[in-house]
Structures are given as structure tokens and as C-alpha cells.
Amino acid sequence: MREEFSLGGAKLDRKIAWVRWDKVCRPKSDGGLGIRDLRAVNLTLLGKWRWKVLSGGQGIWRDIIFARYGFLYPSPHFGGRPSGFRGASLWWKDVSLLGTSVEVASDWFSDGVVKRVGDGNLSSFWFDPWVGGIPLKTRYQRLFQVSEQQLNLVDDMGNWLDGEWHWDFIWKRELSVWETELLQSLLSVVVNPSLLGATDSWSWRHDSSRTFSVKSAYLMLTAGVDRVSTRQNLLRRRVIRDPEDALCAFCGASMEAIDHLLVTCDSISLVWYSLFRWLGFRFVSPMSISSVLQGFLALGLGRKNKLGWLLIWHATVWAIWNSRNDVIFARETVSVEYLVGTVSVESLVDKVKLSSWK
Structure with a gap:
């Protein structure tokens, strides 16, 4: 209905769709109109409900739902038919089957919980x-x-x-x-x-707080495949017309590509250097954000070590991205010391645990 209204069509008089609806739903910064994709919104809300089921303890509301509709069997982090599924409400069916429909490439929720x-x-x-x-x-x-x-x-x-x-x-x-x-x-x-x-x-593996976070999870999932709205990507999509406007928000000397923004910019490389020094390790400057990630994962053996370093990597990338947005949209000046301090605070809990992993 929203699509027909936006395109000026009706059931008996359908207009030509010159732009695909999924592109229309993209953010304005990515060349879309910023119309919210209701399907994505609904999936996100269902994911939050699934998270509440997992992390809500032994609340009476969970007991009532499980008594009425059945448990998510055999484990609530898996999508699937619970016992008593046939008499369940549409909402509980959607929560139960989240991520298991044929059009979904993988069960993104189950992949994110530990x-x-x-x-x-x-x-x-x-x-x-x-x-x-x-x-x-x-x-x-x-x-x-x-x-x-x-x-x-x-x-x-x-x-x-x-x-x-x-x-x-x-x-x-x-x-x-x-x-x-x-x-x-x-x-x-x-x-x-x-x-x-x-x-x-x-716990939610894609956020340093270990709780479900849509924004940080989106950034982490898109940064690795260069789908972040850096100025270089906006220039490619002709959202930015002048190449001068696509320079790095921090140094203003190079094109703001994903690897430059998060790693090789002179200001940002100092952030990584200071962070590694704060953690007690020697830093060899890499050329890509994926190389930094691999370097973090190589610092320790075992799942517990890798998860801890991954959380610090997430916190650092998230702090750099937020500071970049502050420079562009709030006209703020961000120093290396401020960035390192932000990352250090967010990773303090992980730092304490890392002391026992070495």
C-alpha cells in the first residue's frame, strides 16, 4: 500500500516504477528517500522480543507465554516450531520462526547470540x-x-x-x-x-556491551564489505558531486575510503598505536580494517581470548565512526587523546578480563 501510494499508483491504474522500492527505502545519505522498510523494522522488533525471551530471567510473562504456547524447543535461541505451536498467536509464531524462512540467507539472530x-x-x-x-x-x-x-x-x-x-x-x-x-x-x-x-x-556477540544493539551491529556487518556511507562511497553513488567534498573528515588530505577512515589516516593510525600501547602490545600499522581485525584475533588463542579482542576492535571502530560523524555534522574537533579515552572507557571491562588471559 505504501509503495503504491508513493509511486502514485492504484490497483486499477498502476504507474511505472522507475526506481526499485528497496532503493527508495535506503537512507537519504545513500541515495534513497529514507522511507523505512517495514519488513526490516518488523524483523528488528521481533529480534528484540526474542532477546527479551532469552535475557528476561524467570519473569512471569515468560512463564505465561510458555505455558500457553510452549517453549521454543529445544533451545530458545534457535528459530523453530515450539511445542503448542498450532494454537499460538501470529506474533508468537513470528518470534519463533524468526530467521528461518526460505528467503533469509541465514538465521542472523542465532548467529549473534552466545x-x-x-x-x-x-x-x-x-x-x-x-x-x-x-x-x-x-x-x-x-x-x-x-x-x-x-x-x-x-x-x-x-x-x-x-x-x-x-x-x-x-x-x-x-x-x-x-x-x-x-x-x-x-x-x-x-x-x-x-x-x-x-x-x-x-550475550550478543556483535556489541561490546554484550546486549543487542542495532546500530553497532549494522556498522560491524557492513564495514567489512565496504557498505558504510563513507564520502568515497557517497561520491560513487553521486550523492556527493564534488570530489573535494569527499576528502577525509579528520585529515582533509585523502579520499575518505573505508580503510583510510578507520586505519591509515594519520590521526586514526595514532589512535590504534596508542590503544595497542595501552594494552601492552607493539603495533605494526596495517593497510586495511580487516587486517587490524585479523591482528586482534591473533593476539590470543582460544574462543575467550578472541571474543575479548573482538569486543575491543568493535568498540574502537564504533568510537572512530561516531567521532567522524561529530566532525561532519556537529562541527566538533576530535583529538587523538579523546578517541583513545573513549575506547579505553568502553573497553575497560574487557581490559580487566584480558589481564587473566595472557
């Missing part, structure tokens, strides 16, 4: 992404198929003996040689779970 195991009482051993960010069901499909404990929680998969945790797997049959090798690999992955203290919780 389970943090505390006591193991609320985490599915096979279905929740509590090790390496990937469900063990996906990583070890063969072992999952022969397991008698497919629906068990982490805490149900073993027991404490003399102060040490021992896994107690039950199989439908005797494992083959190949399956035994897979089991050894699995044991090396799930070695030494704490299963003490805090309650199990969910």
Missing part, C-alpha cells in the same frame, strides 16, 4: 552455543545422533568427584573408532567447565 554457562542449570549441552559460539549439535553431528542425552542440560551431563568435574556420556550403542576420535575432540573442547557461581546467561 550462551555463557555459570552453573549449567539453564544451558542445553547440545543445542546452546556455549563453547566456541557454535552448538555442539552442529559441530559434532555424529555424536549427537548416537547420544541418549540429546535434551540434557550441561549440569546433567556429568558429576563432581573429589572436587573435579567428570563427564558421563550415555550412547545408544558402542562408538566406532571414528566416533571415539570425535569424542576425544569433544572432550578437549569442553574441558574444565566451572559450573559454579553465576546463573547461565545470554
